[in-house]
Amino acid sequence: MSEKKRRAGASAAGAASSSKKPRASSAASYAESLRSKLRPDASILATLRSLASASASKSKAAARSLADHDPCADPASSYIVVADQDSTSVTSRINRLVLAAARSILSGRGFSFAVPSRAASNQVYLPDLDRIVLVRRESARPFANVATARKATITARVLSLVHAVLGRGIHVTKRDLFYTDVKLFGDQTQSDAVLDDVSCMLGCTRSSLHVVASEKGVVVGRLVFADDGDRIDCTRMGVGGKAIPPNVDRVSGIESDALFILLVEKDAAFMRLAEDRFYNRFPCIILTAKGQPDVATRLFLRRLKVELKLPVLALVDSDPYGLKILSVYMCGSKNMSYDSANLTTPDIKWLGVRPSDLDKYRVPEQCRLPMTDHDIKVGKELLEEDFVKQNEGWVKELETMLRTKQKAEIQALSSFGFQYLTEVYLPLKLQEQDWI
Amino acid sequence: MSEKKRRAGASAAGAASSSKKPRASSAASYAESLRSKLRPDASILATLRSLASASASKSKAAARSLADHDPCADPASSYIVVADQDSTSVTSRINRLVLAAARSILSGRGFSFAVPSRAASNQVYLPDLDRIVLVRRESARPFANVATARKATITARVLSLVHAVLGRGIHVTKRDLFYTDVKLFGDQTQSDAVLDDVSCMLGCTRSSLHVVASEKGVVVGRLVFADDGDRIDCTRMGVGGKAIPPNVDRVSGIESDALFILLVEKDAAFMRLAEDRFYNRFPCIILTAKGQPDVATRLFLRRLKVELKLPVLALVDSDPYGLKILSVYMCGSKNMSYDSANLTTPDIKWLGVRPSDLDKYRVPEQCRLPMTDHDIKVGKELLEEDFVKQNEGWVKELETMLRTKQKAEIQALSSFGFQYLTEVYLPLKLQEQDWI
Numbered sequence: 001m002s003e004k005k006r007r008a009g010a011s012a013a014g015a016a017s018s019s020k021k022p023r024a025s026s027a028a029s030y031a032e033s034l035r036s037k038l039r040p041d042a043s044i045l046a047t048l049r050s051l052a053s054a055s056a057s058k059s060k061a062a063a064r065s066l067a068d069h070d071p072c073a074d075p076a077s078s079y080i081v082v083a084d085q086d087s088t089s090v091t092s093r094i095n096r097l098v099l100a101a102a103r104s105i106l107s108g109r110g111f112s113f114a115v116p117s118r119a120a121s122n123q124v125y126l127p128d129l130d131r132i133v134l135v136r137r138e139s140a141r142p143f144a145n146v147a148t149a150r151k152a153t154i155t156a157r158v159l160s161l162v163h164a165v166l167g168r169g170i171h172v173t174k175r176d177l178f179y180t181d182v183k184l185f186g187d188q189t190q191s192d193a194v195l196d197d198v199s200c201m202l203g204c205t206r207s208s209l210h211v212v213a214s215e216k217g218v219v220v221g222r223l224v225f226a227d228d229g230d231r232i233d234c235t236r237m238g239v240g241g242k243a244i245p246p247n248v249d250r251v252s253g254i255e256s257d258a259l260f261i262l263l264v265e266k267d268a269a270f271m272r273l274a275e276d277r278f279y280n281r282f283p284c285i286i287l288t289a290k291g292q293p294d295v296a297t298r299l300f301l302r303r304l305k306v307e308l309k310l311p312v313l314a315l316v317d318s319d320p321y322g323l324k325i326l327s328v329y330m331c332g333s334k335n336m337s338y339d340s341a342n343l344t345t346p347d348i349k350w351l352g353v354r355p356s357d358l359d360k361y362r363v364p365e366q367c368r369l370p371m372t373d374h375d376i377k378v379g380k381e382l383l384e385e386d387f388v389k390q391n392e393g394w395v396k397e398l399e400t401m402l403r404t405k406q407k408a409e410i411q412a413l414s415s416f417g418f419q420y421l422t423e424v425y426l427p428l429k430l431q432e433q434d435w436i
Numbered sequence: 437m438s439e440k441k442r443r444a445g446a447s448a449a450g451a452a453s454s455s456k457k458p459r460a461s462s463a464a465s466y467a468e469s470l471r472s473k474l475r476p477d478a479s480i481l482a483t484l485r486s487l488a489s490a491s492a493s494k495s496k497a498a499a500r501s502l503a504d505h506d507p508c509a510d511p512a513s514s515y516i517v518v519a520d521q522d523s524t525s526v527t528s529r530i531n532r533l534v535l536a537a538a539r540s541i542l543s544g545r546g547f548s549f550a551v552p553s554r555a556a557s558n559q560v561y562l563p564d565l566d567r568i569v570l571v572r573r574e575s576a577r578p579f580a581n582v583a584t585a586r587k588a589t590i591t592a593r594v595l596s597l598v599h600a601v602l603g604r605g606i607h608v609t610k611r612d613l614f615y616t617d618v619k620l621f622g623d624q625t626q627s628d629a630v631l632d633d634v635s636c637m638l639g640c641t642r643s644s645l646h647v648v649a650s651e652k653g654v655v656v657g658r659l660v661f662a663d664d665g666d667r668i669d670c671t672r673m674g675v676g677g678k679a680i681p682p683n684v685d686r687v688s689g690i691e692s693d694a695l696f697i698l699l700v701e702k703d704a705a706f707m708r709l710a711e712d713r714f715y716n717r718f719p720c721i722i723l724t725a726k727g728q729p730d731v732a733t734r735l736f737l738r739r740l741k742v743e744l745k746l747p748v749l750a751l752v753d754s755d756p757y758g759l760k761i762l763s764v765y766m767c768g769s770k771n772m773s774y775d776s777a778n779l780t781t782p783d784i785k786w787l788g789v790r791p792s793d794l795d796k797y798r799v800p801e802q803c804r805l806p807m808t809d810h811d812i813k814v815g816k817e818l819l820e821e822d823f824v825k826q827n828e829g830w831v832k833e834l835e836t837m838l839r840t841k842q843k844a845e846i847q848a849l850s851s852f853g854f855q856y857l858t859e860v861y862l863p864l865k866l867q868e869q870d871w872i
Contacts, residue, residue, distance in 0.1 A: 165854065171675070171711055172854050173704040179850040182802040214703040214726065216652075218679045227674020228711070238663020239607075240681030243654045245674055246707055267650040268609040271682055275607055275664070290650065366618040414615040418601065418608050 030362055031416040035424050041281060044431045048259040048282065051433070055260075055311035058347070079124065080116055080134040084249070084342050085204040087166045093202045094163050101156075112142035113155050116200040125331070125386050134200065154194045157184055162198065162209045171210045171247045205342045207248055207299060217244035217297030218270065219287040221279035222258035223304070225251055234285070239275045244287070248299040254307045257283055261304055263348065264288040265316040265325055269410045269421065276422040282430060285310070293328050298343045301329065305345045313351040313435055315426075318358060319371070319407035320378040323388070323398065326350065331387045349435035350394060352425070355401040358408055361425065367412040371405045393436030466798055467852040471860050477717060480867045484695040484718065487869070491696075491747035494783070515560065516552055516570040520685070520778055521640040523602045529638045530599050537592075548578035549591050552636040561767070561822050570636065590630045593620055598634065598645045607646045607683045641778045643684055643735060653680035653733030654706065655723040657715035658694040659740070661687055670721070675710045680723070684735040690743045693719055697740055699784065700724040701752040701761055705846045705857065712858040718866060721746070729764050734779045737765065741781045749787040749871055751862075754794060755807070755843035756814040759824070759834065762786065767823045785871035786830060788861070791837040794844055797861065803848040807841045829872030 038044075085093070101111035117137045126133055143152040161180055165172055174195065178188040185191040199206050206212075218241035223234040228250040232242050245251060262284045264270045270288040273279075279286060285304060289297035305312060314329075316322030332344045358368060371379070379402050388394050401407065413421045429435070474480075521529070537547035553573045562569055579588040597616055601608055610631065614624040621627040635642050642648075654677035659670040664686040668678050681687060698720045700706045706724040709715075715722060721740060725733035741748060750765075752758030768780045794804060807815070815838050824830050837843065849857045865871070 168854070170854060171707070172850070173707065173847070175704055175845070175847045176708075176850040176854055179803055179845075179847045180854070182800070182851065212707070214707070215676060216726075227676050230672040230674045232672075232674065236666040236668075237678070238666045238668065238681055239683060239686055240651060240663050240679040242673070243676040243679045245676030246703075247675055247711075250675055267682075268611055271607070271609070271648070271650070272612075275683075290652075364618070367615055409611070409615075411609070411611045411615050414608070414612040415618065418604070418606060418612055418616070 027364065027416050031420050031424055034361070034428060038424070038427055039431055041427075044427060045259070045282065047433055048430060051311050052259045055347075056309040078136055079126070080136050080200060080203070082199055082203050082205050082342065083208075085202075085208045086249075087169070087208075087210070090202060090204050090208050091163060091166050093204070094159050094166075097159065097201070110142060110144040111152075112140050112144075113152060113197075113201065114138040115141050115155070115197045118196060118200060127386070127390070151194070154184060154190060155197060157181060158191065158194045158198050162211070165210045171212050171250075173214065174211055177211060207295070207342075210247070210249075212246040213295040215244050215246040215296035216291075216294045217287060217289045217300065218242060218267075219244055219285065219300070220270075220274045221262075221285040221287075222256050222283045223285045224253070224255045226253040227251060235279065239271065241270070241274055241286075244297050244300045246296045248296065248303055251300070251303060254304065256285060256304075256308050256310070258285045258308070258310060260284050261301070261308075261310050261312045262286045262351075263301065263312055263314045263329065264410075265314075265322055266290065266410060269315060272419070272421055276419060278422050278426070282427070291325075293325060295343065298329060298345070302343065302345045305347075312345060312348045314348050315351055315410060316353070317407070317409045318353040318355050318401065319409075320375055320382055320398075320401070322353075323350075323382055323394075324378065327382070327385065327387055350397070351429055351435045353408060353410055353413070354436075355397050355404065355406070358404075358406060361413075363408055363412050364415050367415045368406045368408045371401070371407050375407060376402060376405065391436065397436070463800065463852050467856050467860055470797070470864060474860070474863055475867055477863075480718065480863060481695070483869055484866060487747050488695045491783075492745040514572055515562070516572050516636060516639070518635055518639050518641050518778065519644075521638075521644045522685075523605070523644075523646070526638060526640050526644050527599060527602050529640070530595050533595065533637070546578060546580040547588075548576050548580075549588060549637065550574040551577050551591070551633045554632060554636060563822070563826070587630070590620060590626060591633060593617060594627065594630045594634050598647070601646045607648050607686075609650065610647055613647060643731070643778075646683070646685075648682040649731040651680050651682040651732035652727075652730045653723060653725045653736065654678060654703075655680055655721065655736070656706075656710045657698075657721040657723075658692050658719045659721045660689070660691045662689040663687060671715065675707065677706070677710055677722075680733050680736045682732045684732065684739055687736070687739060690740065692721060692740075692744050692746070694721045694744070694746060696720050697737070697744075697746050697748045698722045698787075699737065699748055699750045699765065700846075701750075701758055702727065702846060705751060708855070708857055712855060714858050714862070718863070727761075729761060731779065734765060734781070738779065738781045741783075748781060748784045750784050751787055751846060752789070753843070753845045754789040754791050754837065755845075756811055756818055756834075756837070758789075759786075759818055759830075760814065763818070763821065763823055786833070787865055787871040789844060789846055789849070790872075791833050791840065791842075794840075794842060797849075799844055799848050800851050803851045804842040804844045807837070807843050811843060812838060812841065827872065833872070 104111045115138060116134060117139060118134060122135045122137055124133060124135055141148045141152050141155060143149055158177070161177055174192050175188065177195065178185055178191045195206065195209070195211060199209060220234050220237050220241040225232055227245045231253070234242055258279070259282070262273070264273065264286060265288065267288055267290045270286060273286050278284070287297065287301065301312070304310070314326055316325055326348060329345055330348050357363070379398060382388050383395065383398055388398060410421070413425055416424070540547045551574060552570060553575060554570060558571045558573055560569060560571055577584045577588050577591060579585055594613070597613055610628050611624065613631065614621055614627045631642065631645070631647060635645060656670050656673050656677040661668055663681045667689070670678055694715070695718070698709070700709065700722060701724065703724055703726045706722060709722050714720070723733065723737065737748070740746070750762055752761055762784060765781055766784050793799070815834060818824050819831065819834055824834060846857070849861055852860070
């Protein structure tokens with residue numbers, strides 16, 4: 001009855017629309033023809049195992065190169081990369097800073113903070129680290145100066161608040177911090193800006209200061225970890241998944257038998273993958289930030305990548321924003337550059353949906369969308385970005401997008417059936433190692 | 437050192453700002469004076485237990501009154517309240533509809549759908565049910581009519597797609613549905629609108645059709661449930677909490693020893709409560725939709741309320757939007773009115789932050805914000821809404837807000853200390869039974 005009804009619907013649709021071709025059936029038969037190309041799962045899994053082991057050995061090499069560049073060890077280093085620090089270390093850094101101020105006051109010279117510049121002109125992309133970092137350039141913020149007295153006071157206050165938060169072993173939001181002294185801070189942009197200053201002064205990430213952003217991300221799949229001591233088994237998180245904790249430093253005991261991490265742009269695709277328990281067929285960890293990645297999700301992905309040394313494959317829309325989202329995961333966003341080393345996951349593979357997929361997988365014309373002028377502008381800007389330029393495959397894909405002036409969402413694959421994504425498209429992509 | 441530094445910071449701030457009063461210390465001592473008013477937890481728990489048992493007996497009464505009004509039982513009833521139905525029931529409703537169409541075609545009369553009107557003029561608030569519902573008024577959608585042929589076709593197609601989704605036992609998004617036949621649907625507003633029509637035609641909620649919205653909500657606390665068969669213990673979900681599943685029909689086996697449900701507007705407050713494990717001190721279930729409530733969170737809250745018969749206490753910002761969010765949970769939003777019976781949780785108590793709290797709990801002037809003209813406009817509109825008018829306490833609070841022209845966020849309570857919310861404000865509110 002369902003099939004009969006579907007065909008009745010399709011022919012009725014055919015009569016109503018101007019289409020000549022029997023639309024639905026050709027899409028279904030095309031999906032079937034692709035399905036027949038799929039090799040047994042064991043063969044695809046062998047492919048993924050070699051990818052995973054290659055990623056693990058590559059990670060070791062990357063870890064070495066990062067150690068060579070550790071900037072925190074050397075204050076005379078020419079650039080600043082802030083790093084995760086534990087509470088004890090941050091507290092003693094604050095203590096040292098305040099002790100120095102006290103000595104300075106006792107010696108009759110008043111006190112002053114040395115604040116690194118976070119200006120855009122001070123940001124630089126380091127190809128060997130594949131990250132945006134800050135050039136080391138500090139300005140003095142003396143208390144005994146009309147121009148800086150207020151900012152020096154705010155800085156002292158933020159240092160003291162962070163000290164208190166660390167002492168209590170709790171986490172707070174930027175908004176909480178602002179409300180502790182509204183009269184002094186005036187508005188939240190001021191306490192936020194000083195918080196970033198303090199982050200750079202102490203050489204710690206903002207999450208090391210226990211000031212956290214709200215989380216949006218969710219995770220399911222072959223992953224076990226402890227969230228604040230509670231053991232979380234992400235294969236048993238149903239369809240909803242586990243909310244990614246806002247404070248990644250409370251995450252511990254990460255274990256996994258996954259072969260890769262699947263990073264998904266949107267929650268609709270995440271839901272499909274979770275409901276179909278895709279990770280049971282192809283052992284993987286599936287996570288999404290539901291659009292623009294938030295800090296907590298970026299920190300979490302990085303932790304997974306660093307500890308598990310798994311390859312990361314990305315499933316995003318085939319449009320400039322899909323690529324922009326990848327760039328935020330990989331290189332950080334401009335206004336968080338000082339924190340970039342701890343927020344970025346450099347080596348992400350672009351699995352799909354890529355502009356070349358639209359023809360390769362015959363995404364129907366009517367499921368593609370024309371790019372707007374703004375899309376085209378953003379796409380052209382991306383072509384100029386270092387992180388795109390260094391990957392020839394990405395440049396070609398972006399050029400294809402700009403030439404065809406077409407974009408498509410992950411959801412466009414539903415035109416071949418609701419489960420085409422999990423049953424045909426992704427398995428085939430993995431089988432063909434079709435990532436760049 | 438921390439304390440010394442804090443005072444140093446405070447006096448430095450005093451010097452820099454024009455404040456005469458020793459700001460920080462007075463706030464801290466006030467918080468301490470409130471803390472001393474707190475009775476032992478056992479006494480507060482006794483209060484909550486009586487609230488919980490009162491809520492349970494009230495729920496029974498409400499359940500009876502709802503049964504009296506079951507509109508699905510009687511198609512001749514004068515209004516439409518769609519209800520949750522299982523897959524088998526929805527499938528057989530579709531079968532009946534299509535069978536009727538087939539018979540009509542065979543008898544030479546073609547086919548036509550009877551579609552309930554969802555127009556605003558057709559929406560009515562039923563005080564005894566405390567919900568917005570639709571007046572029963574149907575229009576014919578014949579296939580053999582140029583004006584309605586296309587819509588009738590789309591309706592047939594959506595019915596067939598829903599039938600297929602139910603047959604496969606999966607869930608899809610509206611966007612997925614649209615992409616299965618872009619050529620026919622044209623744009624997503626058309627398939628969305630017909631989906632709502634189908635919902636009303638079948639007398640089922642949209643979630644019964646297995647078409648789900650994305651979830652934003654998270655939950656922690658004294659709750660155990662199964663998400664798609666996986667047992668979730670929400671006391672062991674760390675600080676991040678469990679993401680509320682998009683498909684509430686996959687939720688089963690709800691168990692709880694909580695005394696109340698704490699509904700929180702924002703994730704920052706949620707994080708504070710989760711990190712402090714507030715539910716261990718006062719057994720409760722804590723949930724948030726992170727702002728404007730999404731359908732999944734509303735469905736989930738209702739399920740909890742119906743199955744556990746617990747009182748629901750709301751913690752929202754003291755501004756018109758806090759109240760608007762309460763209204764969405766309680767009465768539904770206008771554009772989902774036909775689904776309102778299944779999305780709403782009528783009896784929610786307004787715990788805080790209420791306009792009268794600002795003076796009562798001495799929220800510092802500088803932590804309050806002036807209401808904008810738009811805020812005032814929204815506030816005045818709320819005064820005209822039935823759901824506000826029927827609660828005298830709410831009217832008074834809203835009048836206080838409009839008179840003082842001040843609003844405040846939950847975060848404003850941080851001015852008394854980061855943990856003031858969980859350690860003083862909420863325990864005191866619960867002790868005093870200070871909800872309306």
